[in-house]
Amino acid sequence: MSPASPFDLLDLGALLDEEERQVQAVVRRLVADRVRPHVAEWYEQGHVPVRELAREFGALGLLGMHLTGYGCAGSSAVAYGLACLELEAGDSGVRSLVSVQGSLAMYAIWRYGSEEQKRRWLPPMAAGEAIGCFGLTEPDHGSDPASMATRARRDGGDWVLHGGKMWITNAPVADVAVIWARTDEGVRGFAVPMETPGVSVREIRRKMSLRASATGEISLDEVRLPADALLPDAAGLKAPLSCLTEARHGIVWGALGAARDCLETTLAYATSRTQFGRPLAGFQLTQAKLADMAVEWQKGLLLALHLGRLADAGKLRPEQVSVGKLNNVREALAIARQCRTILGANGVSGEYPVMRHANNLESVLTYEGTSEIHQLVIGQRLTGLSAFA
Numbered sequence: 001m002s003p004a005s006p007f008d009l010l011d012l013g014a015l016l017d018e019e020e021r022q023v024q025a026v027v028r029r030l031v032a033d034r035v036r037p038h039v040a041e042w043y044e045q046g047h048v049p050v051r052e053l054a055r056e057f058g059a060l061g062l063l064g065m066h067l068t069g070y071g072c073a074g075s076s077a078v079a080y081g082l083a084c085l086e087l088e089a090g091d092s093g094v095r096s097l098v099s100v101q102g103s104l105a106m107y108a109i110w111r112y113g114s115e116e117q118k119r120r121w122l123p124p125m126a127a128g129e130a131i132g133c134f135g136l137t138e139p140d141h142g143s144d145p146a147s148m149a150t151r152a153r154r155d156g157g158d159w160v161l162h163g164g165k166m167w168i169t170n171a172p173v174a175d176v177a178v179i180w181a182r183t184d185e186g187v188r189g190f191a192v193p194m195e196t197p198g199v200s201v202r203e204i205r206r207k208m209s210l211r212a213s214a215t216g217e218i219s220l221d222e223v224r225l226p227a228d229a230l231l232p233d234a235a236g237l238k239a240p241l242s243c244l245t246e247a248r249h250g251i252v253w254g255a256l257g258a259a260r261d262c263l264e265t266t267l268a269y270a271t272s273r274t275q276f277g278r279p280l281a282g283f284q285l286t287q288a289k290l291a292d293m294a295v296e297w298q299k300g301l302l303l304a305l306h307l308g309r310l311a312d313a314g315k316l317r318p319e320q321v322s323v324g325k326l327n328n329v330r331e332a333l334a335i336a337r338q339c340r341t342i343l344g345a346n347g348v349s350g351e352y353p354v355m356r357h358a359n360n361l362e363s364v365l366t367y368e369g370t371s372e373i374h375q376l377v378i379g380q381r382l383t384g385l386s387a388f389a
């Protein structure tokens with residue numbers, strides 16, 4: 001799957017077509033040149049040059065790459081997944097920048113926006129010149145967005161938004177936020193320019209995870225918007241949930257990138273570090289760990305590829321994405337933690353990427369639906385009973 005990875009035991013790379021391989025190789029090179037040399041420092045400082053990276057990613061067609069028209073690349077879902085995998089092999093925060101821009105903010109406008117909104121926002125967002133964010137979570141409403149408190153009311157021809165959104169990726173640097181709010185007609189979405197009076201952002205600091213990602217809290221204080229800020233085709237909670245399904249597909253692949261980077265780092269370490277007169281990799285217990293992790297990683301990749309092919313055939317259902325998100329993030333986190341044990345004390349050092357990936361995956365486990373929420377989605381499908389309410 002990744003051409004050079006010894007962990008592709010099953011030769012899954014052979015299941016990719018030429019274009020998919022090329023996309024993977026290009027993103028891998030980009031990550032090697034632009035992310036790997038700097039990411040440990042970004043992580044330590046809790047600061048990432050989002051605008052600079054977005055322009056470079058935009059130039060390569062990575063932003064909204066699976067969307068069509070309006071400057072978007074129109075790639076397959078599998079190619080997009082492979083791009084997410086390679087980006088997250090660099091860092092989950094960097095992949096989050098691309099996921100939120102393309103699968104959440106751009107997708108919402110592309111799928112539910114008016115022609116004018118699409119023309120206004122999508123080309124600069126695809127080019128990385130405008131940054132988008134997606135505000136669904138609130139301080140008091142995370143897993144249960146149906147209870148959201150942010151309200152939008154009509155006032156003459158305008159809309160007035162009041163409330164707040166929490167844990168919003170890209171918010172501190174965004175030009176536009178897709179904000180979901182309760183109205184008399186149910187949940188509706190709005191494209192909100194961040195310079196609108198009444199919008200303010202506080203950057204969330206002291207994260208111990210996803211530190212190479214800008215996260216913010218958005219306050220909406222009687223924000224007056226023209227009627228054309230409403231996304232006309234988004235009615236009800238199923239609209240933001242459909243955006244989450246898009247983004248979760250990228251995560252199914254992305255988490256495997258973080259896991260692969262842990263595995264490759266660990267294999268190199270275990271073959272070069274000697275204890276008791278032999279390399280760590282020569283101990284049966286180390287080999288058992290490596291073998292089990294490799295098997296899980298390959299199973300995750302098969303799952304991602306299957307879901308990607310379903311998406312390209314237009315047949316992917318939300319609960320199938322839940323299977324992928326639940327399994328692949330859970331297994332990637334288990335791999336990262338196990339790899340850390342093989343690196344011993346060096347496993348906790350920022351000189352190696354393993355602990356950074358493990359910490360990042362804690363956020364990935366929580367956002368875009370926690371593991372428990374995906375279990376409930378799958379449970380509902382199996383039993384016909386909703387355990388949410």
Ligand SMILES: Cc1cc2nc3c(=O)[nH]c(=O)nc-3n(C[C@H](O)[C@H](O)[C@H](O)COP(=O)(O)OP(=O)(O)OC[C@H]3O[C@@H](n4cnc5c(N)ncnc54)[C@H](O)[C@@H]3O)c2cc1C
Nearest residue numbers: 134135136137142143167168169210363366367368370372
């Ligand atoms: C770094 C980061 C970036 C994020 N970026 C964004 C973003 O860009 N946009 C956005 O809108 N949101 C974003 N989020 C928010 C994220 O989607 C939420 O954190 C997530 O949905 C969980 O909500 P919560 O944190 O409020 O946890 P809660 O909903 O309070 O859940 C806490 C715990 O209770 C469990 N739980 C909740 N309900 C049930 C139930 N019915 N049954 C069993 N267990 C349950 C959960 O699984 C979890 O373990 C981000 C989060 C992080 C950490």
